[in-house]
Amino acid sequence: xxxxxxxxxxxxxxxxxxxxxxxxxxxxxxxxxxxxxxxxxxxxxxxxxxxxxxxxxxxxxxxxxxxxxxxxxxxxxxxxxxxxxxxxxxxxxxxxxxxxxxxxxxxxxxxxxxxxxxxxxxxxxxxxxxxxxxxxxxxxxxxxxxxxxxxxxxxxxxxxxxxxxxxxxxxxxxxxxxxxxxxxxxxxxxxxxxxxxxxxxxxxxxxxxxxxxxxxxxxxxxxxxxxxxxxxxxxxxxxxxxxxxxxxxxxxxxxxxxxxxxxxxxxxxxxxxxxxxxxxxxxxxxxxxxxxxxxxxxxxxxxxxxxxxxxxxxxxxxxxxxxxxxxxxxxxxxxxxxxxxxxxxxxxxxxxxxxxxxxxxxxxxxxxxxxxxxxxxxxxxxxxxxxxxxxxxxxxxxxxxxxxxxxxxxxxxxxxxxxxxxxxxxxxxxxxxxxxxxxxxxxxxxxxxxxxxxxxxxxxxxxxxxxxxxxxxxxxxxxxxxxxxxxxxxxxxxxxxxxxxxxxxxxxxxxxxxxxxxxxxxxxxxxxxxxxxxxxxxxxxxxxxxxxxxxxxxxxxxxxxxxxxxxx
RNA sequence: UGGGCUGUCGUCAAGUGGUAAGACACAUGGUUUUGGUCCAUGCAUUCCCGGGUUCGAAUCCUGGCAGCCCAGCCA
Numbered sequence: 186x187x188x189x190x191x192x193x194x195x196x197x198x199x200x201x202x203x204x205x206x207x208x209x210x211x212x213x214x215x216x217x218x219x220x221x222x223x224x225x226x227x228x229x230x231x232x233x234x235x236x237x238x239x240x241x242x243x244x245x246x247x248x249x250x251x252x253x254x255x256x257x258x259x260x261x262x263x264x265x266x267x268x269x270x271x272x273x274x275x276x277x278x279x280x281x282x283x284x285x286x287x288x289x290x291x292x293x294x295x296x297x298x299x300x301x302x303x304x305x306x307x308x309x310x311x312x313x314x315x316x317x318x319x320x321x322x323x324x325x326x327x328x329x330x331x332x333x334x335x336x337x338x339x340x341x342x343x344x345x346x347x348x349x350x351x352x353x354x355x356x357x358x359x360x361x362x363x364x365x366x367x368x369x370x371x372x373x374x375x376x377x378x379x380x381x382x383x384x385x386x387x388x389x390x391x392x393x394x395x396x397x398x399x400x401x402x403x404x405x406x407x408x409x410x411x412x413x414x415x416x417x418x419x420x421x422x423x424x425x426x427x428x429x430x431x432x433x434x435x436x437x438x439x440x441x442x443x444x445x446x447x448x449x450x451x452x453x454x455x456x457x458x459x460x461x462x463x464x465x466x467x468x469x470x471x472x473x474x475x476x477x478x479x480x481x482x483x484x485x486x487x488x489x490x491x492x493x494x495x496x497x498x499x500x501x502x503x504x505x506x507x508x509x510x511x512x513x514x515x516x517x518x519x520x521x522x523x524x525x526x527x528x529x530x531x532x533x534x535x536x537x538x539x540x541x542x543x544x545x546x547x548x549x550x551x552x553x554x555x556x557x558x559x560x561x562x563x564x565x566x567x568x569x570x571x572x573x574x575x576x577x578x579x580x581x582x583x584x585x586x587x588x589x590x591x592x593x594x595x596x597x598x599x600x601x602x603x604x605x606x607x608x609x610x611x612x613x614x615x616x617x618x619x620x621x622x623x624x625x626x627x628x629x630x631x632x633x634x635x636x637x638x639x640x641x642x643x644x645x646x647x648x649x650x651x652x653x654x655x656x657x658x659x660x661x662x663x664x665x666x667x668x669x670x671x672x673x674x675x676x677x678x679x680x681x682x683x684x685x686x687x688x689x690x691x692x693x694x695x696x697x698x699x700x701x702x703x704x705x706x707x708x709x710x711x712x713x714x715x716x717x718x719x720x721x722x723x724x725x726x727x728x729x730x731x732x733x734x735x736x737x738x739x740x741x742x743x744x745x746x747x748x749x750x751x752x753x
Numbered sequence: 754u755g756g757g758c759u760g761u762c763g764u765c766a767a768g769u770g771g772u773a774a775g776a777c778a779c780a781u782g783g784u785u786u787u788g789g790u791c792c793a794u795g796c797a798u799u800c801c802c803g804g805g806u807u808c809g810a811a812u813c814c815u816g817g818c819a820g821c822c823c824a825g826c827c828a
Contacts, residue, residue, distance in 0.1 A: 188772085203767095220774085228827095228828095229828055231827090264828075266827095267827075273769075307810075320826095327825055330754090330755090331756080332754040335824085379756095405825095405826075405827085413775055426821080426822070427828095428828090429758060429823090430756080430822065431824050451758085453759090458764080497794095506765085508766050508776095512766090513759070513820080513822090514765060516763075520764075523776090523777060523778090526789085532792060535787080564787085564789095564790080565791095607786060610809090644756090744788090750788080
């Protein structure tokens with residue numbers, strides 16, 4: 186749990202422990218694994234990490250850290266046809282960014298291929314594995330169904346010597362892909378489908394990103410994974426729920442080979458509302474150029490969220506807050522956004538920027554004059570100090586901050602009404618200038634010189650304080666307003682004739698090019714979050730922004746009470 | 754003719770036989786030079802449903818129901 190109040194973290198209220206930590210507590214008490222805790226994060230390098238992986242990373246690294254244990258990063262690279270070094274690089278970058286360190290424990294499943302081969306030979310010698318000549322279709326047919334027992338392969342009783350020789354041939358590339366497989370001899374009538382003589386090796390004449398062309402056979406997940414864990418001395422092998430059926434196999438291989446036996450524990454994967462995390466769907470968005478890459482700021486990938494301006498700390502806090510259980514669940518995006526705002530509220534510098542400008546002329550302010558007024562950089566952190574913002578006769582305010590026929594609950598600027606321009610003056614609107622179509626193009630106001638800095642000496646109050654920028658001093662920038670990629674809460678839901686693409690939000694990206702920001706923001710630094718006061722948090726886009734032409738991504742809005750009132 | 758897992762507030766989630774934590778969301782008030790933050794208050798007489806055991810059940814037993822996963826030479 187994340188403590189809202191940092192003071193209270195000193196109190197010794199007992200932390201609620203999730204079921205995995207409860208298991209580990211018992212293991213430590215009983216002396217299992219000599220009190221060690223050693224986990225691993227084992228991604229297959231076949232795609233970019235996303236918010237769902239973030240939970241696994243926080244669980245794997247976080248739990249080990251809680252027990253002064255260790256965590257390995259291990260690439261589970263047993264299928265060369267889907268993998269690429271592009272991914273092994275991006276995965277490392279994303280884990281580091283998230284704030285975790287595997288130190289010198291970076292491993293590859295492929296570095297154990299020789300050992301795996303020896304273990305396979307041992308299995309054959311023990312009569313627990315055989316080379317099978319059934320085709321893909323036949324294997325499927327022989328496996329039976331969920332309700333009917335399978336039948337044994339005709340090769341099931343192939344003599345060990347023969348299997349050994351055939352396996353050697355497979356390894357040497359003597360056979361075509363699909364011609365033979367190595368299978369574990371378990372039980373073709375087993376109620377758990379995973380146990381019906383599962384494959385151990387398949388032939389793949391493929392180039393591997395780590396081992397090159399050395400191998401013509403590659404091990405299957407179920408055979409490899411338990412061995413990887415065992416070799417590395419993992420104590421608790423944490424994975425997601427869909428591997429529950431695989432645990433029997435995990436245990437079977439380790440028992441059959443009489444090896445050190447880590448404990449596999451499954452937990453529910455993280456699903457987020459209004460987004461998709463399936464690799465296939467994410468890839469489709471990239472391939473169809475619906476987004477501009479894996480790091481498009483609307484994507485739930487870690488690189489996308491980073492580009493959008495989500496702080497790593499917020500993602501970590503979110504994952505911890507979501508909790509750990511065995512129940513399939515979908516967390517609302519609102520919780521993630523809450524944590525983003527929570528972190529950014531404390532850290533982001535406040536600035537003034539007008540996204541949808543409306544020109545204001547202060548008719549009683551001298552032409553050609555300007556004043557530099559002091560503004561607070563972050564009220565949550567006084568040590569961030571103050572800066573100067575220029576004020577002059579012509580300004581921009583937000584279009585939403587002016588309304589001609591304002592309802593009662595609208596507190597902002599309207600004809601005859603007085604408001605405060607933050608850190609500047611009280612102004613009152615007198616005239617509205619419209620074009621021939623009746624569109625408001627400019628408003629005329631007067632200011633009260635006595636209210637400099639924003640305080641009225643006579644103590645009179647205003648109902649609104651608004652942000653603004655001086656027209657002649659402002660920097661024109663582009664703002665990319667990022668909204669949910671999907672308008673549907675659950676884009677994975679299945680409806681007649683619809684795919685997840687049909688649930689996309691047509692307005693997930695709005696590019697606004699004529700925005701104006703205060704001079705200080707013209708110096709905005711890459712990778713730094715800023716709050717545009719009263720609007721939201723923004724960050725320079727790492728792809729499209731340049732010093733001449735800054736481009737800001739909207740990370741998240743501020744909560745907006747007026748928007749709610751307006752809806753009613 | 755199956756096996757594994759799971760059902761507690763809109764969404765997550767504690768609870769492990771002693772009388773339903775917490776967070777987000779939502780609502781209402783207070784503070785405020787951000788309709789932000791912050792603060793306060795409210796928000797499950799009831800835990801998928803039925804039966805049973807017990808002084809006492811979300812927790813134990815029993816019978817249902819619902820959802821997710823498994824029939825890749827993917828992980």
